[in-house]
Amino acid sequence: MSRFLTRRAALTGLAVGAGGLLTGCDKLGNEGPVRKFIFKGDGWNRGLQRLITSRDALAPEFRPDQMSPIFRSNGTRNPNTQSYNAHAAADFSTWRLKIDGRVARPLSLSMAQLRSLPARSQITRHDCVEGWSAIGKWTGPRLGPLLRHAGLRDDARYIVFHCADRFGGTPYYESIDLVDAFHPQTILAWAMNDHVLSVPHGAPVRLRVERQLGYKHAKYVERIEAVASLDDIGRGQGGYWEDVADYDWYAGI
Amino acid sequence: MADSGDHPPRRSICRHTLATRIWHWVNAVTIFIMIGSGLMILNAHPHLYWGHYGANFDTPWIDLPHWPGWLTIPSSYNLALARRWHLTFALVLAFGLLFFMVASLINRHFQRDLRLRRAEVAPRHLWADIKAHLAFRFSDPDRPGAYNTLQKLSYVAVIFVLIPVMILSGLTMSPGMDAAWPWLIDLFGGRQSARSVHFIAAALIAGFVTVHLALVILAGVWNELRSMITGRWEVEDADRGEAA
Numbered sequence: 001m002s003r004f005l006t007r008r009a010a011l012t013g014l015a016v017g018a019g020g021l022l023t024g025c026d027k028l029g030n031e032g033p034v035r036k037f038i039f040k041g042d043g044w045n046r047g048l049q050r051l052i053t054s055r056d057a058l059a060p061e062f063r064p065d066q067m068s069p070i071f072r073s074n075g076t077r078n079p080n081t082q083s084y085n086a087h088a089a090a091d092f093s094t095w096r097l098k099i100d101g102r103v104a105r106p107l108s109l110s111m112a113q114l115r116s117l118p119a120r121s122q123i124t125r126h127d128c129v130e131g132w133s134a135i136g137k138w139t140g141p142r143l144g145p146l147l148r149h150a151g152l153r154d155d156a157r158y159i160v161f162h163c164a165d166r167f168g169g170t171p172y173y174e175s176i177d178l179v180d181a182f183h184p185q186t187i188l189a190w191a192m193n194d195h196v197l198s199v200p201h202g203a204p205v206r207l208r209v210e211r212q213l214g215y216k217h218a219k220y221v222e223r224i225e226a227v228a229s230l231d232d233i234g235r236g237q238g239g240y241w242e243d244v245a246d247y248d249w250y251a252g253i
Numbered sequence: 254m255a256d257s258g259d260h261p262p263r264r265s266i267c268r269h270t271l272a273t274r275i276w277h278w279v280n281a282v283t284i285f286i287m288i289g290s291g292l293m294i295l296n297a298h299p300h301l302y303w304g305h306y307g308a309n310f311d312t313p314w315i316d317l318p319h320w321p322g323w324l325t326i327p328s329s330y331n332l333a334l335a336r337r338w339h340l341t342f343a344l345v346l347a348f349g350l351l352f353f354m355v356a357s358l359i360n361r362h363f364q365r366d367l368r369l370r371r372a373e374v375a376p377r378h379l380w381a382d383i384k385a386h387l388a389f390r391f392s393d394p395d396r397p398g399a400y401n402t403l404q405k406l407s408y409v410a411v412i413f414v415l416i417p418v419m420i421l422s423g424l425t426m427s428p429g430m431d432a433a434w435p436w437l438i439d440l441f442g443g444r445q446s447a448r449s450v451h452f453i454a455a456a457l458i459a460g461f462v463t464v465h466l467a468l469v470i471l472a473g474v475w476n477e478l479r480s481m482i483t484g485r486w487e488v489e490d491a492d493r494g495e496a497a
Contacts, residue, residue, distance in 0.1 A: 025286070025328075029326070038341040052434075060432070070311075131295070131297055132307060132308035212429065253429055
């Protein structure tokens with residue numbers, strides 16, 4: 001009998017304990033040393049992955065028959081600002097893509113110029129941080145040669161992508177380091193699935209950084225800035241979602 | 254160390270080595286966090302697919318329910334924070350398993366306690382073991398420190414199959430790892446397949462934990478708990494063999 005009570009007490013204890021632990025996890029995740037610890041994983045995972053991955057290791061590429069029948073869009077589906085709508089109405093003939101910051105020769109490219117550059121086409125898998133994946137074909141010039149053309153200064157460490165869309169009034173932006181910026185599959189895509197890039201997917205030009213999750217693939221890119229530090233950009237975490245919602249800066253995982 | 258003569262001698266044995274005990278408790282915390290944060294991550298897109306791709310316009314093989322807040326970490330929707338928990342403790346899980354495997358080869362825990370003999374997995378022996386479990390008899394009075402066969406099978410399945418599958422299918426969901434180790438994609442047949450396998454293996458681990466906790470309670474909470482904390486496990490008298 002006493003053993004039965006012990007069992008029941010133990011079961012109750014386990015149930016209450018589990019509930020208490022979960023509530024405790026909210027507190028631990030919001031402040032203090034445990035939060036500090038779980039925010040270290042971003043850098044640890046980046047370091048470990050960089051350690052075992054060669055710089056030019058390619059993301060898997062797929063055959064045309066492996067592509068998603070429908071490639072959903074996500075995030076901003078239309079920036080819908082006055083200036084963006086004016087560019088869209090002109091078929092983006094008025095759009096300029098600037099490359100500046102810590103570079104020797106700032107560039108300002110029209111879409112015609114961008115489309116005339118040697119382009120790379122790749123059928124790759126797009127992985128959203130939410131968990132879904134879609135496979136599509138992307139075409140555009142590689143970012144690396146463009147940065148070389150602009151002449152990165154020695155102190156440039158990160159490449160920041162400033163976008164035309166706003167989230168609740170805040171400009172979207174993202175950033176990558178030079179390993180990903182010069183990766184062979186990192187391109188400025190102006191075409192998707194053999195069509196000119198549509199507005200929901202980031203017209204007229206978006207970043208493809210194939211070894212990272214979707215939120216790094218900045219859409220509606222109007223300015224590419226080379227910087228020595230991310231501290232003075234936005235709120236300093238390296239991207240819109242990193243700033244407003246604590247997403248990891250390294251999204252290779 | 255000598256018992257006083259007035260009490261019947263109570264024998265206790267060292268059942269768990271320090272490495273086993275450390276790994277057990279680190280893992281208990283880690284698995285708890287991984288399941289809670291994993292369910293929160295799943296809430297961001299609770300649909301599972303087979304193959305390389307899978308999104309809203311594709312056909313999932315299963316639509317999962319929305320996991321309630323009392324099961325998830327954190328308890329209200331926060332994908333970013335759940336990922337911080339999950340991806341940091343994933344390192345604890347993976348390197349913890351590595352530590353335990355190396356330690357258990359060195360201290361011979363694997364060879365001594367987990368090796369399955371051919372006779373043990375014979376259907377007749379397995380049936381006898383199942384009957385013993387149903388009678389709440391979990392250890393052999395002649396070899397009280399030894400694991401029973403079902404126990405060995407479940408530990409072997411968790412250590413050598415389920416947790417490695419969790420780690421590998423988790424890595425396959427990382428676009429960076431797919432570039433580094435493309436064989437991961439081939440192993441699971443695509444990222445969305447890996448995501449499905451990840452969930453199935455997690456469900457099996459949750460099942461293991463449930464049965465494990467139930468059996469700890471049935472076998473005697475305090476003796477089992479003490480043995481996993483201090484290592485000392487009290488042996489029951491042979492004539493009370495049928496007691497739980």
